Amino acid sequence: MTSLELEERYSRQVLFPGIGAEGQRKLAGARIAIVGCGATGSALASLLARAGVGTIRIIDRDYVEPGNLQRQSLFDESDAAESLPKAIAAARKIGAFNSQIVVEPHVADLIPTNVDSLLAGIDLILDGTDNFETRYLINDYAVKFSRPWIYAAAVGSYCATLNIVPGRTACLACIFPEPPRGPSETCETAGILNSLVNVAASLAATEALKFLTGASGQLRQTLLWFDLWRNERAEVLADHPRAGCRACGGRDFIHLAGEGRAHITLCGRNSVQIHEQRRPLNLAQMTERLKPHGTVRHNDFVLKFWQGPYEMTLFPDGRAIIKGTMDTAVARSLYARYVGS
8 A cells, every 4th residue: 555545544633733644653663452343343453453553453252143143233144154263353344344454363361371471562442342351361461561551441331441651650459459349340240232332432542542552631630521422421530540459559460470360261251261171182183073063163262052051152262252151160060071080
């Protein structure tokens, strides 16, 4: 693509005084990571890829299902039919509308043992996750290595976003010293408006553009909360670290150390993720092994196995998502029976 074509591609963005030609050059040299490529994550990936961010690393453990298509804007029916990993499907879609940027898909769950490698060399981390375990891990990493990140969450009709610049603003542990306890709403229990997803992603993407173009003075320094259905909003000041914060005050990075990391109950589905396997899986061999026990199919990225009321999805690294139960003990038993440990 010629420089003239590049100028045309981003011409309306360059005309905006807050970005301009210099800001567009900064975007082209920027490297970001989006952790989670579901509803908010896929919208973030699309917005920032179209804005010309030079390198986008997409980290997601999950695969596309028909139930995603109502709100996950990068995917289509063919992705769901093939059970493509979301990171792979997103990279393909982005390549079709902007072939001049680099997209690095990683079909992985961000965990303490890989967080250093998956987030290395990144200028800004964006939250597209569905659970607080992973958000606290991102926060520990970001605070320890002084990497800015943007928290974003959306469920039902309300969303929240927070810019976290270590050493300057409050971190996630400042605002939420402990994860939510007791029953909490998820996409499965409360549903979600697809319009809400776009609001959350647009807010976070705009803050990302501010940071990446050097407009740090324009960054919002509050936890911003919107309820689109009730037309309500609120903000909590987050312009400085909280005294006594475990992470940014005490430098106690318990989530990086993997302490108390639980199997993750996934948002939006009656599912449990198991990550006990210590050896890679040959999905073709596993297909033959599982055929006598139920319905099974696989591609290069994922194997799906149906047995009775349960559906098991296996990945080459040995992770499994077991759908049909919220009981971790039952999920672990099924995993051990059909996969081993």
